[in-house]
Amino acid sequence: MDFLKSAVASAMAKGSSFPYSLGDRVDIAESIWTLHNATKREDGSACSVFTFEIATNKSRLPLAKNAVRKSRTLRHPGVIKVLDTIETETSLYIVTERVAPLSWHVKRRSLSEETAKWGLYTIASTLKFINGDAASVHGAVRASSVYTSESGEWKLGGFDILSSMNDDQAVIYTYGSLLPDTARYTPPEIVKGGWDAIKRHPLTAVDSYGLAILVFEVFNGNFTGEVGKTTNIPPSMQQSYKRLGTANPKLRLSPAHFVEQGKKSGGFFETPLIRLTDDIDSLGLKSDEEREDFLNELENLSEDFPEDFFKMKVLPELLKSVEFGGGGPKVLSAILKIGGKLAQDEFNAKLTPVIVRLFSNPDRAIRVCLLDHLPVMADNLTQKVVNDKIFPQMTSGFTDAAPVVREQTVKAVLPIINKLSDRTINGELLKFLARTANDEQPGIRTNTTICLGKIAKNLGQSSRAKVLVAAFTRALRDPFVHARNAGLLALSATLDVFSEDDCATKVLPAICPSLLDREKFIRDQANKTLDLYLQRVRKHGSSMADTALPATNSEAPKEAARIGTSNDKSWAGWAISSFTNKLAAADGDIQPTATPKPAEEQRSASLPRPTSSTSPAPFSQPKETARPAVQPLNRSMSARPAPVQQEEPEPVDDVADAWGAMDDEDEDGWGNDEDPFNAPAATAPSTSKPKASPVPYDDGGEPDFAGWLAAQSKSKKPLPKGLGGSKTSSTPRTSSPSSTAKPAAKIVVPVKKIDTKPKDEDVDDGWGDAWD
The missing domain is CATH 1.25.10.10 (Leucine-rich Repeat Variant)
Structure with a gap:
């Protein structure tokens, strides 16, 4: 039979005259209707279609027709919204907003206490309207007659026997017993006296009993047939619940009184969610104090409240308030908190346009609130929106006069950095971060x-x-x-x-x-x-090469230097050894600045310097065979550069000055532009002809002690004790100007000052x- 119903429904859905496309069938129990998810062909909007097949359930056709008629005329926020009704020779259709059976949540017991109270409040308020304003009796209040909308709100349906008490031929009197499983849900007075007993008792009695059954089902999952048991019923609601389901219909609490008791101070219907539901529709009309109270209630809502209700009902009203009603940052915080639970497509459709507009709002409080919640929104914002629309509006925050705005703007860079282009990051962003x-x-x-x-x-x-x-x-x-x-x-x-x-x-x-x-x-x-x-x-x-010097073909010196060899492990050995190694590897001739000596005058550095051939040099020693001198540099005199005569430097007072001035950092802290290691060495060329060639650097020959002693004996200065010679005066020698040797000029090596400041690198991008 179910297969036949599905086949008929599919055939109808494919028909060109039927304006709705039927989708999946939704399982509902204890009903004469078949429920399908559907879409409207015209615009693709979601809806639900209740289908009744006449041929397969002809005995209950009066109930179906009554439901179609009452659905057209009954309008209330707690009633399922009917979009269309269609009657054919074979079927009846009631097209409504998209709904789902409450029995799904009841059987799984997935409803929180706050949500259950909120839903029961809605159903009790709807029954109050039906019994009072409409002067009617629903007659079938139970979990199978209640549905949830896309917004999570509870909606009352199941109008099969809903009847006006002003109609003597009402359907409930004749066909009330045709409802599925009616014996389990029927009040005791109806079981005894039939449906006509409604006329002899209060109009609200039947629906009050049904409301008690619904309360029990909501908190326990299944109705066992015993109304009045308080198992799992909230303590604050137990007394009123018992009065709803009492056996005497005249003593039953009406749905209106049930709502009234629940709304008393400290009552079971005094919850933040219920207060929010009552106030949300009039949020734009509230004063500043009333709006503040409303927002405080909104902040107190816990995470287990129905998300769909906030998305569909609360969020649109909050958006209107913050954009046009001056809601302020508190309203915006509530919007962004709800928006964090939206899917990305829903977020982009409902919130993104508003967020982009709010970033241009001059109100600093709004701006700070947006920046503070940006981590929650960033995942739902597209890269194009962030890079092209939001970040250009954010940049004003880097230079804002208020420090809190500047600080929040810097913090907001992190959640959106992956949404910014490389050009934006390395251009605008770095410039603002530099500030x-x-x-x-x-x-x-x-x-x-x-x-x-x-x-x-x-x-x-x-x-x-x-x-x-x-x-x-x-x-x-x-x-x-x-x-x-x-x-x-x-x-x-x-x-x-x-x-x-x-x-x-x-x-x-x-x-x-x-x-x-x-x-x-x-x-x-x-x-x-x-x-x-x-x-x-x-x-x-440790992974680098041992040396960066190019390989050389010159042979290593056969005789090692007396000091500074590669085997010398003293603190000075490495420096001198390195110096000698570099000199040994040098090739080519250096042109001296003074007149070059003849080749025959080239000699070892350790030998005494010869004078002219006509006169013996002072401090000369007796003729003897000169012993070979040590030549650690292994090169001739011609290979040595002729030193330049320079002025003798002033004596150094402080040891630290000998290392060169260590300038402090410049103003910007990044060093001077000059590179001291690239500055050419300053030389002072001599303007007069030198009297004698400078004595080359002696690197370790034997000291001419005898010559020095002879010179001291010729001079008037007394010799040190123990070094005095014979009292017999030496034979004076006649010296001519041509034969007298001038003393060698003293070589002074100026101390080179090294500037340790790093050289500035070229800044090519500013x-x-x-x-x-």
Whole structure:
């Protein structure tokens, strides 16, 4: 039979004259109707269709026709909204809003207490209208007669025997017993005296008994036939519930009185959800105080309230209030809280246009509320909307006069960073973050550093390292302690962003001052960060080649230097050894500035310097065979550059001055533009002809002690004790001007001052200056 019904329904749905397309069949029990989900062919809107097949259920046709007639005429918010009714020779159709049977939730016992009270309040209020204003009796109040709409509201249906008590030929008197499972739900007085007993008792008696059955089903899942049991019934409702289902119809509590008792102060219908339902339709007409009370109730709602009701009923009214009624940030907070539960297509259809318009609102409170809830909305906003519409409106917040707006704007960058294009990130966004990094508020500076650390992966590779180094190292010098800590943490988090060269030359030098910070926790964090970078630099250094010098074909010196050899492990050995190795690898001739000596005069550096051939040089020694001198440099005199005579420097008073002046950082903190290592060495050319060739550098020959002793004996200065010669005066020698040798000019090597400041890199995009 069910298969036949489905086949007939499908045939009707395919007919061109039927304006609705039937979909899935919805299972409902204890009903003469078949329920289908359907759509309207004209616009595709969702609806439900109740179908009654005349041929298969002809005895209950009067009940079906009564339901069609009452559905057309009965209008109330608690009644199923009827869109259309269609009668053919074979079937009857009632087209309604999309609904679902309440019995689904009742059998699964999935209703929360607050939702159950809210639904019972709606049904009791609807019965109050039917019994009072319409002077009618429903006659079949039970869970199978109640449905839920798309908004989650409970709607009363099942009008098969609904009858007006002003009609003596009402259907309920004749066909009331034809309802499915009527014996289990019929009141005791009807069981004894038939449906005509309605006339002898209060009009509300039958529906009050049915309402008691519904209360029991809602809280227990199934009606066992015993009305009055208080199992699982809320304690505040038990007394009124018992009076609804009492056996004496004259003592039963009417639905109107049931609502009245529930709405008393502290009553079972005094819940935030019910109060919100009563006030939502008139929200736009409320005063500021009434609206404030309403919003406070809205904030008190728990998470287990029906979401569909907020989406379909509350949300549209709140949107009207915030856009046109001056609802303010509290209304907006409620909107965004509800919007967080919407599907993406629903969010884009209902909320996105409003959010875009609100971002241009000059009200700072609205702006801060939007920024604060942006993490909840970001997933539902499309990339195009964020990049083209929302972010351009957000940028004014970076320069707003109110610090709270600037701070919330910086925080709001994180949830939308993945929705921004690379051009926007590396262009506008970085420029604004450069401003907030220098903000007068220390908290904003700190949050900017945190923000940059978290979006480091989104920055362009060409400017990423330069931007982050500038930002984080500036944060390390911030007077605000938490800003310094944020800089250290950001450097730790972005270790992989920097190259090994940047780690060694830029990051590590910037971290070192923090090792002596006045705050202990900064020093501790600086040590942790320093260890991370040192590990990376050391690991990279261990993988590097031993030397970068090109291979040479020259033979190594056969005789090692007396000091500074590769085997010398003393503290000075490495420097001198390195120097000698470089000189040994040098090729070519250096042209001296003085007149070159003849080839025959070239000699070892350790031999005494010869004088003219006519006169013996002073301090000369007796003729003897000269012993070979050690030549650690392994080259001739001609291969050595002729030193230039320079003025003798002033004596150095302080040891630190001998290392060169260590200038402080310049104003912007990034070093001077000059590179001291590229500056050419200054030379002072001699303007007069030198009297004698300078003595070349002696690198370790035997000292001419005898010559020095002879010179001292010729001079008037007394010799040191123990070094005095014979009292016999030496024979004076006649010396001519031509034969007298001039003393050798003293070679002075000026101390070279090294500027340790890093050279500024070329700034090609202007971003580096933005941090200064």
